[in-house]
Amino acid sequence: MGRRGRFLMPALPKVPFCDTEVSRLILGDNPLYGYSHFNRLLSQHQTEYHTSGQVLETVARAEEVGITGWQTTFTERSACDLRAHRDAGGGVGWFCLSTSEWLDDPSGIADAAALDPLGMAPHGGGIGDRCFRDGRLDELKDILKRIRDTGKRVGLSVHNPDLLKTSADEDWDVDYYMTGLYHLQGAAREFEEKFGHAPLSEVYLRGHRDTMCDAVRQVDKPCIAFKVLAAGRTIGSVEQIRSEFRYALERIKPTDPILVGMYQKFGDQVGENAALVADICAELDAS
Secondary structure (H helix, E strand, C coil), X not given: CCHHHCCCXXXXXXXXXXXXXXXXXXXXXXXXXXCCCXXXXXXXXXXXXXXXXXXXXHHHHHHHCCCCEEEEECCHHHHHHHHHHHHCCCCCEEEEECCHHHHCCCCHHHHHHCCCCXXXXXXXXXXXXXXXXXXXXXXXXXXXXXXXXXXXXXXXXXXXXXXXXXXXXXCCCCCEEEEECCCHHHHHHHHHHHHCCCCCCCCCCCHHHHHHHHHHHCCCCCEEEECCCCCCCCCCXXXXXXXXXXXXHHHCCCCCCEEEECCCCCCCHHHHHHHHHHHHHHHHHHC
């Protein structure tokens, strides 16, 4: 054991990813930049804790435990932190997720590509699902083409499994997918249909996980599964976290990574999560 309860752990496995490889666990950015998916106070708490120095410490810890990928929404702040990580000698590969602004102003694509990401994906809710819902698929495909023209790997982030199926069935020019295990907009509609009014906050319906995992298994291309812990709603105990990780890792393809946001203020979530994923993967490989 070391500082903050750090410990020796089994090796975190890597899996093939397009023409390279990536760790089975990827670091997400929601807690790092205050996207709590809970309420304003938690978001503020996360934002105040995560100075640039703390973000860099978290990413360095991720690299230390074998995590080789870090996904962030492309903003001025996240770009500065990425540059600082690299200037300090860090080598974690960066996955770029767009803001919804790329739908109306795609100029940010070239700026993101200049930072040499492992891949670039338009935002799932703000662009992908929105275009699918509103019949604007030509605009979504144009963004994907613009990414392709940069020479970087093309990703597509989806919350709605029907968009994933459409892209796969029509063989869109995509290298990988980011697949949310909960369809939040769909859940909100189901809630309103059942109760006659909109929910007060985000709704996470357990049955949606099965639907997305089924779709993921039908897709040949890599899928990075996210919202594995329902944006922090299923972290009541180590046993519950392990169960949620195992659920996803058993049901997506054995070469698909999971993406998890981590918050280091109250302990070493990075090390603990990496150890859990490594242990679960070893169990699944042996079974």
